[in-house]
Amino acid sequence: MDATRSGESGSGSMIRLEGVGKTYPDGTVAVHELDLDVARGEMVCLVGPSGCGKSTTLKMINRLIEPTAGRIWLDGQDVTDADPVELRRGIGYVIQQIGLFPHQRIEQNVMTVPLLYGESRSTARERAHELLATVGLEPEQYARKYPHELSGGQRQRVGVARALAANPPVLLMDEPFGAVDPIVRHRLQDEFRRLQAELDKTVVLVTHDIDEAIRMGDRVAVFATGGRLLQYATPAELLAHPADEQVADFVGAGGLRTLTVTRLREEDLEPLDGVATGDLGAAIDLDSSLEEALATMLRDDRPMVGVRRGAQFVGVLTPAGVHRALRASLR
Numbered sequence: 001m002d003a004t005r006s007g008e009s010g011s012g013s014m015i016r017l018e019g020v021g022k023t024y025p026d027g028t029v030a031v032h033e034l035d036l037d038v039a040r041g042e043m044v045c046l047v048g049p050s051g052c053g054k055s056t057t058l059k060m061i062n063r064l065i066e067p068t069a070g071r072i073w074l075d076g077q078d079v080t081d082a083d084p085v086e087l088r089r090g091i092g093y094v095i096q097q098i099g100l101f102p103h104q105r106i107e108q109n110v111m112t113v114p115l116l117y118g119e120s121r122s123t124a125r126e127r128a129h130e131l132l133a134t135v136g137l138e139p140e141q142y143a144r145k146y147p148h149e150l151s152g153g154q155r156q157r158v159g160v161a162r163a164l165a166a167n168p169p170v171l172l173m174d175e176p177f178g179a180v181d182p183i184v185r186h187r188l189q190d191e192f193r194r195l196q197a198e199l200d201k202t203v204v205l206v207t208h209d210i211d212e213a214i215r216m217g218d219r220v221a222v223f224a225t226g227g228r229l230l231q232y233a234t235p236a237e238l239l240a241h242p243a244d245e246q247v248a249d250f251v252g253a254g255g256l257r258t259l260t261v262t263r264l265r266e267e268d269l270e271p272l273d274g275v276a277t278g279d280l281g282a283a284i285d286l287d288s289s290l291e292e293a294l295a296t297m298l299r300d301d302r303p304m305v306g307v308r309r310g311a312q313f314v315g316v317l318t319p320a321g322v323h324r325a326l327r328a329s330l331r
């Protein structure tokens, strides 16, 4: 690798796009002069209306599509210098139509990648079972099944397991939870978020669903038609300070979504003294979101909720506390 070039790419970035553009031969500008950096271990969501160039951007990172302008760096290396096949081995790729081989058992589908790497069948099988367990599919129950015997959500999990099989540092995901119903989708989002933190992957995820982007992303890139980047910020910044009207319209600024990104703070709580324990339902953790806090109050049909840090109660959250936390978050 050329040292000067890697120096230019910025040491904290795992992925960096500089002035990247894609104009298709028919003249369609899918992506326009895009600058974007993704830090190591970060999860970035690309979001925007249909046709705004999200998938094109993703596919330029693993060179399924060649950019017509600009440069893309992956871990300090200019990807246009890389052999595309080698490059893709270091990048997991999950798509909505996961394309499992229908006539192969689930374990075989996941084993394909380790086998490609020359692992023995027994090691590859062991690894496949490990990965299935990681994504919440009990190997004893699922490994020997065929794709058509699984639900849509379970097939998506297999897709994630397969993308993780080569243990790539980077995962690209294109509408990975798009094909499943809203409840399963929600659960997969939460589980994947946890998994990502645990496995320390750098993830770029494409979605047209702003709620998904806000729930999942450390940072969110909002695109407009014509592949223009409108704003690149944390979910909280995006909601509190949308860059312009277009972003505000798209994210529904200041609205209920703020509940998802606002974490409880100790100063929002009331002391526990004087509260009848009968008034409290299940307690929640101090790092819960306001959304979780309100959901617990509604579920338990109580006007307040106890909050704990570890095993220790630290106070009580009331609607006034929710209001305070929201105001602080939107400031």
Ligand SMILES: Nc1ncnc2c1ncn2[C@@H]1O[C@H](COP(=O)(O)OP(=O)(O)OP(=O)(O)O)[C@@H](O)[C@H]1O
Binding pocket: 024, 025, 026, 028, 029, 030, 048, 049, 050, 051, 052, 053, 054, 055, 056, 057, 208
């Ligand atoms: N091979 C191609 N030739 C010409 N135009 C193309 C080609 N592929 C995509 N486009 C156009 O480029 C633009 C961006 O497409 P892209 O698939 O990146 O959008 P997207 O934001 O991922 O959309 P969606 O959410 O609908 O998947 C669109 O206008 C699309 O019609």
